[in-house]
Amino acid sequence: MRRNQVAVVGAAETTELGVIPNMSQIQLHADAALNAIADAGLKLSDIDGFATAVETPQQMAHYLGITPTWVDGTSVGGCSFMLHVRHAAAAIEAGLCKTVLITHAESGKSMIGKQPRFTAPDSLNGQFEAPFGVYGPPSMFPIPVLRYMKTHGITHEQLAMVAVVQREWAAKNPRATMKDPITVADVLNSRMIAYPFRLLQCCLVTDGGGALILTSADRAKDFPRKPVYILGTGESVETPMVSQMKTFDSSRAFKVAGPLAFKEAGITHKDVDHLMIYDAFAHLPLYGLGDLGFMPHEETGKFIADGNTRPGGKLPLNTNGGGLSYMHSGMYGMYALQESVRQMRGIAPAQVPNAKISVCHGVGGMFAASGTIIFTNER
Amino acid sequence: MAEPARAKPKPTPETQHFWDGTKAGELRLQRCDACANIYFPPRPFCPSCASRKVSVFKASGKGKLYSYVINHRPAAPGFTPPYAIAVVELDEGPRMMSNIIDCPQTPEALELDMPLEVAFEALDDKITLPLFRPAKG
Structure with missing residues (x-):
């Protein structure tokens, strides 16, 4: 795909995030969609391309009236x-449609x-998995981590620092669910x-979209709004069974999607x-950090523990507070994209000064799938 | 009211040989006759070279502990927390999810790479699960 031919011109989250007991899941989609339409200065009738997940496109297209x-x-997945x-x-480059709306929402809580x-x-x-007591993401997603730690020499304290640093970012974000400092x-x-x-x-575990x-x-x-251009993209899938990943000390889907996006973007x-x-x-x-090639896996734990990703650090990471502290309705990828767009527009609550390139990397269905989008605010 | 039972597998035509094997006290894997790749979970073709010429064979039942979590909450129906959900790397190469029996469910007792051997636990007269225990000697 060619660089910078398509741009994000509308981006919004649901009016509320967190616990939203007065809205169903499809209404949360609609709330987010209407906010994004208003952000872009469009009408729903301007939309000729539509994408969504979990809820079907036909469900949401009907509900929205498009x-x-x-x-x-x-x-x-996420x-x-x-x-x-x-x-x-x-699709836009190929002329299949002109204006695409992508919605996500979950009544996760x-x-x-x-x-x-x-x-x-x-x-x-x-x-081959359910009979052995897996029961929701907390019992599945971390299954590879002990092997990762052993192979790469990662400590429990370093993995704790991931949460500590992200809480530092969340403290700067009025919409973050958890803002109190932690050690x-x-x-x-x-x-x-x-x-x-x-x-x-x-x-x-929250509601939102x-x-x-x-x-x-x-x-x-x-x-x-200031356009945010799509500079590079990548995607892949591996397996819905976490036990059947090719290896636990790396994600094959990450290693395909991430480098594809960097190559397409032409950046280092x-x-x-x-x-x-x-997260x-x-x-x-x-x-x-390891599979996208920022550093060898062996250095990732120390890199975070040393403060390189915290506010003021050299590689600002998960600046909204992430799924650990900002919000997580079940499929968090949309919120990561929203934060990248805010950073590229220059309007994030914890704005990275003069940020021109944002990499947004997603995972789905445990390590089943991966997608990477690289944004820029310069064409 | 009956205790909630653990999730029970339902075989398909492609996996029936595996579940017939565990019921007979055998851990069965598949090997590609064309490229010799040994693979799991079951399917009637090789995921490495796409050959349909594949054979079922009895695996050694030996392996080692590749990784695990000790699940505290939420617990799956039929399980009393804390319990380990393990991934075993079989000597033949493939990995499979299982549980570790005859072993404390603690980080101290569950050492990565510890040798394991298969044990069979019947859920009913149709389904027997392959579990693993620390290998003897």
Whole structure:
């Protein structure tokens, strides 16, 4: 895909984030969509391309009252929205549509109008994982981490520092769910969830949503907001079974998606001003730093523990507070994208001064899938 | 009211040989006749070279502890926390999820790379699960 041919011209989250007991999941989608439409200065009737995940495109298109000519229902977990951005950019460049709306929302906490997860007993997961007591992401996502720690020499204290540093970012963000400072001791004394991870190393469970609007870069200059260009993109999938990842000391999906995006963008790691790495659990930023090629995996824990990713550090990471402290409705990728767009617009609560390139890396379905989007505010 | 039971696998045509094996006290894997790749979970073709010429064979049942979590909450139906959810690397190469029995469910007792051997636990007259215990000697 060619660089900077497509731009984000509308971006918004739901009016409220956190606990939203007065809205169903589809209404949260609509709330985010209407906010993004207003942000872009558009009408819903201007939308001719539509993408969403979990909820079907037909469900949401009907609810919103739109008639798209291009549809993407890719639903590969929390990074689905990175894939939507990539697919939408390709579709706009190919002339399949002009103005794409991407929505995400989940009633993750209040569970209003949200279908419960179900693993069919005759699926591969149902036969070869469920019988051994996996029960939701906290019991599955951290399964590789002890091997990662042993292979790369990562310590429990370093993994605790991931949560500590992200809380520092969250303290600067009025919309963050958790803002009070925490220490390594607080993390290591918090309630055990699934050893080696404790409560403060696991994502929040909240309600909310977000929406993006993309159009061609040539049209983008006519919109009210500063355009945020798509500089590079990548995606891949590996396996829905965490036990069947090729290796636990790295993510194959990360190692495909990340480098693809960097190559497409034509940038090096030194060019990155701002970084988002989807952090459903505390080990993910380490996998991301290593697999995206910022440094060898052996150095990731020390890099974070030494403060390089905290406010004022040389590589600002998860500047909204992340899934650990900002919010996490179940599929966090949309919120990571929203923060990258805010940083590129220069309006983030914890704005990185003069940031020109933002890398936004997502993971989905445990390590099943991955998507990377690189944004820039310069064309 | 009956205690909630652990999730029970339901075999498909492609996986039936595996579950027939565990019921007979055998851990069965598949090997590609074309490229010799040994793989899991079951399927009637090789995921490495796409050959449909594959054979089922009885694995040694030996392996080592590759990684695990000790789950505290939420616990799956049929499990009493804390319990370890492990991934075992079989001597033949493939890895599979399982539980570790006859062993304290603690980080001290569960050492990565410790040798393990398969044990079979019948859930009912159709389904027997492959579990693992620390290898003897």
